[in-house]
Amino acid sequence: NAGVTQTPKFQVLKTGQSMTLQCAQDMNHEYMSWYRQDPGMGLRLIHYSVGAGITDQGEVPNGYNVSRSTTEDFPLRLLSAAPSQTSVYFCASSYLGRDQPQHFGDGTRLSIL
Amino acid sequence: AQSVAQPEDQVNVAEGNPLTVKCTYSVSGNPYLFWYVQYPNRGLQFLLKYITGDNLVKGSYGFEAEFNKSQTSFHLKKPSALVSDSALYFCAVRDTDNYGQNFVFGPGTRLSVLP
Numbered sequence: 001n002a003g004v005t006q007t008p009k010f011q012v013l014k015t016g017q018s019m020t021l022q023c024a025q026d027m028n029h030e031y032m033s034w035y036r037q038d039p040g041m042g043l044r045l046i047h048y049s050v051g052a053g054i055t056d057q058g059e060v061p062n063g064y065n066v067s068r069s070t071t072e073d074f075p076l077r078l079l080s081a082a083p084s085q086t087s088v089y090f091c092a093s094s095y096l097g098r099d100q101p102q103h104f105g106d107g108t109r110l111s112i113l
Numbered sequence: 114a115q116s117v118a119q120p121e122d123q124v125n126v127a128e129g130n131p132l133t134v135k136c137t138y139s140v141s142g143n144p145y146l147f148w149y150v151q152y153p154n155r156g157l158q159f160l161l162k163y164i165t166g167d168n169l170v171k172g173s174y175g176f177e178a179e180f181n182k183s184q185t186s187f188h189l190k191k192p193s194a195l196v197s198d199s200a201l202y203f204c205a206v207r208d209t210d211n212y213g214q215n216f217v218f219g220p221g222t223r224l225s226v227l228p
Binding site: 004031033035040041042043044045048050058090092094096098099101102103104105106107 | 122145147149154155156157158159162164203207212213214215216218219220221
């Protein structure tokens, strides 16, 4: 059972470039989310989805796009990379329900030069 | 809005001694509280949760947490620390808005267990 798989693990971009961070889960979870982790700030929610075709903004959505065409996949798109988007990005998923823990991928480390 | 505070950036404890990692929260309604651990270059791993019932919750790897409603706290504890417990620990509360599914995380506490 692979759980939550994120690709790539590392990426270096130049300012202005675009790219897509991939996230896939094989647990049939309805809920998926993207966070960024920055030192001393914990994890901040970027976008989330409660099912295929349904997405919504989190705390820090600017500069990012998402879509959810299938239950399994939830890609995160950087439209025009900026140095402020240098961070570690985590994807998480869970069943719906407030008592359900989220399962995390191992992250994508992104540097914007 | 919901919020989580972890008042200590760093906690140092000697191996074999008890450890406590502190967490306080602010939430409207009943709190759904979680603890996660993060090892270097890995994602967050679920340790335990409080939903309702007994104020002392037991979780993975010998960890437990004590829920205190009057103090709005949910401190993580372990009776005897191991060097392998050294990691970054996050407390989280379930949001009550926006489908009630999102987490609000604290800033994290780095635990160092010294041999």
